[in-house]
């Protein structure tokens with residue numbers, strides 16, 4: 196390690212979505228693989244939308260100019276979308292003079308936009324925990340980026356388990372961890388927990404937050420930030436946005452990378468108390484979002500009915516996939532509130548189960564389907580009907 200680089204970075208490895216994938220062990224090139232390992236929507240933007248976007252790029256975007264550093268138009272559209280998604284009438288339709296705004300109405304001041312929600316996660320860590328100011332709490336298995344990003348900033352990560360059968364957070368462990376500042380042995384080496392990260396529904400386990408879990412989050416003190424990652428909101432149709440006004444210490448993260456089909460554009464957004472949104476605005480880089488990405492996100496919002504129209508198909512496909520996989524005696528398959536399915540090999544010895552998971556993932560890859568081995572199980576994205584059929588057939592050939 197070069198002597199000027201922080202010691203603790205030496206232990207970390209760069210994030211690669213396909214560990215070992217570049218070594219050429221697969222017989223297929225990336226483009227012909229069924230890529231069911233990163234939970235994207237299986238469909239690209241419709242052709243006419245892509246053409247309009249290309250036209251906008253050619254006619255309206257000045258590539259020599261910096262993008263809109265305030266994301267004004269996008270924030271406006273996002274506020275409207277969020278209000279719509281929690282059944283609140285749009286604010287600025289005119290003619291509403293004198294009508295009192297509902298308490299929960301979201302405005303542009305409640306929104307901050309990031310280069311993917313990954314950027315927002317990092318900004319939140321900087322805003323709350325940097326320089327020994329705090330630790331974070333996660334319930335594993337969960338989205339790995341919280342822990343990975345925290346470690347790159349030297350922020351301690353406190354992990355608590357989930358129930359084995361339904362993946363509910365072990366709330367008692369979480370309470371104890373918060374009380375003891377994350378130190379099981381009582382020696383308070385870690386700074387206090389400043390952020391609790393939850394995903395709603397969770398990845399990789401696909402379960403939405405339960406009433407119990409939400410109740411617990413509601414009781415957390417105001418000096419702990421609760422990050423509710425709703426990356427899969429459009430699939431679950433289950434949001435906590437309408438409760439934000441009761442909890443200034445809650446923030447909701449969402450993304451254009453999943454249901455909105457814009458993973459390549461890197462757009463995520465946060466919905467929060469205006470002071471927290473303002474803190475995120477201070478921390479982010481001034482021109483964090485390219486003009487083309489902003490335009491694409493605005494397009495996607497304007498065309499949301501069209502883009503989100505495939506969600507019923509994906510949910511129906513999810514049910515078919517779960518039914519087919521459940522046929523295998525050997526597999527335990529969990530219900531899903533998202534666009535992916537989580538399963539494990541039923542096995543008495545968990546070590547051999549992990550080897551089997553690894554083998555299943557490898558053999559699927561050789562047959563042309565990429566899935567994710569994570570959190571002690573397998574996560575499979577719901578793809579197109581053809582892809583899902585191939586998943587079922589290929590798994591049937593492997594799992595005997």
Ligand SMILES: *Cc1c(COP(=O)(O)O)cnc(C)c1O
Pocket residue numbers: 234310311312313314338394398424426449450451452453458461462463
């Ligand atoms: C996919 C995903 C995201 C999206 O991250 P981006 O940086 O916006 O692409 C965020 N959180 C979770 C839990 C996810 O699964």
